[in-house]
Every structure is written in structure tokens, then in C-alpha cells.
Amino acid sequence: xxxxxxxxxxxxxxxxxxxxxxxxxxxxxxxxxxxxxxxxxxxxxxxxxxxxxxxxxxxxxxxxxxxxxxxxxxxxxxxxxxxxxxxxxxxxxxxxxxxxxxxxxxxxxxxxxxxxxxxxxxxxxxxxxxxxxxxxxxxxxxxxxxxxxxxxxxxxxxxxxxxxxxxxxxxxxxxxxxxxxxxxxxxxxxxxxxxxxxxxxxxxxxxxxxxxxxxxxxxxxxxxx
Numbered sequence: 541x542x543x544x545x546x547x548x549x550x551x552x553x554x555x556x557x558x559x560x561x562x563x564x565x566x567x568x569x570x571x572x573x574x575x576x577x578x579x580x581x582x583x584x585x586x587x588x589x590x591x592x593x594x595x596x597x598x599x600x601x602x603x604x605x606x607x608x609x610x611x612x613x614x615x616x617x618x619x620x621x622x623x624x625x626x627x628x629x630x631x632x633x634x635x636x637x638x639x640x641x642x643x644x645x646x647x648x649x650x651x652x653x654x655x656x657x658x659x660x661x662x663x664x665x666x667x668x669x670x671x672x673x674x675x676x677x678x679x680x681x682x683x684x685x686x687x688x689x690x691x692x693x694x695x696x697x698x699x700x701x702x703x704x705x706x707x708x709x710x711x712x713x714x715x716x717x718x719x720x721x722x723x724x725x726x727x728x729x730x731x732x733x734x735x736x737x738x739x740x741x742x743x744x745x746x747x748x749x750x751x752x753x754x755x756x757x758x759x760x761x762x763x764x765x
Contacts, residue, residue: 548582549590550739555624559614562623564590568743590621592760593741597623600740603712604705611736612728628728628737632689634670635679635726637698639663639706642721644746663703697734698727705736713747716763718754721746 541561545552548569553561566585594616601613612625640647643659647666667684668676679687681695690698702725710720723745726738742756742763754762 549593558627560625560627562625562739564594564621564623564739566590586757589757589760591618592757592764593739593743594618594621594623596741596760596763597739600709600712601736603708604736604740607704607708609701609705609736610730610733612730623739625737626730626735628730628735630726630728630737631684631694632669632687635684635689636668636670636676637702637725637727638666638668638722639702639725640666640722641706641710644721647722663706665699665702667698694729694734701727701734701736709740709745717749718759718762719748721748 541556542554543551544554544560549565549567551563551565553563555561566587566589567582568586568589569582595618597613598616598618601611604611605613612628614624614626616623640661641663643651643655643657643661647661647664648655648657666678668678670676679689681692684690684695685692705725706720706723709723713720725736725740725744727734728737729735742759745756745759747754747759749762
């Protein structure tokens with residue numbers, strides 16, 4: 541097993557069978573020792589957070605696969621805090637896909653002249669480049685096509701998959717009396733197939749209960765209570 545990448549919250553190893561192993565860490569993003577899932581730097585370590593993130597990822601990947609949606613997930617080991625995944629290429633140097641069900645966060649900061657904070661949105665999808673130096677800029681469908689990062693067909697496939705996956709997660713959250721406001725995904729491709737990659741953890745979503753925002757670590761505790 542050869543280490544090929546050291547990430548902020550996960551390390552990546554190459555396996556002999558051609559797949560990869562993700563090792564979840566207890567490091568989390570933030571600034572000045574304060575946890576912030578949207579930050580671009582590691583801010584602190586929280587004991588057990590890697591296992592919690594892996595547990596939620598396992599839970600949702602299995603639900604998504606059961607719905608017939610392709611992902612990179614193969615298996616996971618909670619004791620070793622690892623997840624085996626299929627090889628996949630990212631779009632460009634990495635792309636984040638956000639699905640928004642309510643107008644909060646950066647969406648409201650951008651478009652607050654046109655919508656009330658917290659107003660419902662119809663699974664609005666937007667994409668940003670993973671680029672710390674440029675603060676993860678937004679990019680349009682035409683921009684992605686013109687820059688040669690993906691085809692129009694790939695964009696449309698990602699948008700549709702994003703909305704389907706969001707519906708699955710939102711419905712599951714609702715059964716737990718939680719409301720999903722928005723969620724962030726990553727996609728790649730294996731051969732000609734677009735697939736969901738990375739993780740599905742509390743730090744990648746904004747969830748509310750009774751109108752109050754739930755911090756990611758608190759969400760994880762509620763989720764598996």
C-alpha cells in the first residue's frame with residue numbers, strides 16, 4: 541500500500557487491486573483553533589471526528605448505491621477508519637458542487653437583494669473550483685465547457701445526480717426531524733461514467749432543527765443518537 545496524497549482531512553493510498561484507500565483523519569478545517577467546515581486550512585484536531593465522518597459517509601453511500609446512483613464507494617472499515625474506493629479522475633483540478641434548498645450562507649450574501657433569507661429554493665445547483673488561493677470561485681456551465689473541463693452532457697449528468705442525491709439525503713434527514721438546507725458534493729469520472737466521490741459527512745452540509753442551525757459535530761451526535 542503506497543501513500544500517494546496527503547490531504548487536509550484524509551490521506552490517500554494506492555491498493556494492489558487498482559483501487560484506493562482513504563484514511564480519515566481527526567484533523568478538521570478552521571481558523572485560529574475554531575472549527576469551520578468552509579475554511580481552506582486545517583485549524584485543529586477533534587478526537588473521533590474521522591470515524592464519525594466515515595460512519596455517515598458509509599450510511600449515505602449505501603443508500604445512494606441502493607437507489608442506483610453510481611459512486612466510488614466499495615467498502616469501509618470503521619475500526620481502521622478507512623474507505624476503499626474505485627479510481628476516479630476529478631474535473632479540472634477539482635470541482636465542488638453545491639445543492640441549495642434554502643437561501644442561506646454565501647447564496648444569500650450574493651443574492652439578498654432578490655430573495656429573503658431562508659426562502660425555499662428548488663434544489664438549486666452551483667459549482668465552484670477547488671482553488672484556495674482564489675477562494676473557490678463560482679463557475680457557470682458555459683465556463684466549464686469553454687475551459688475544456690467537462691462537456692455539456694457531463695454537466696447535465698452531474699446536475700441531475702446532485703438533485704437526486706440531495707432528495708435522498710433530505711428525505712432521510714426529515715425522518716429524523718432535521719431539515720437539510722444545502723449540501724456540498726464532489727464528482728469525478730471512471731471511464732465514461734460520472735460518479736459521486738469523496739465523502740458525505742456533516743461538515744459538508746448545512747442542517748437545521750426547529751429553525752436553528754446545527755453545528756456539524758452536534759449534527760453527527762444527533763444523527764447517530
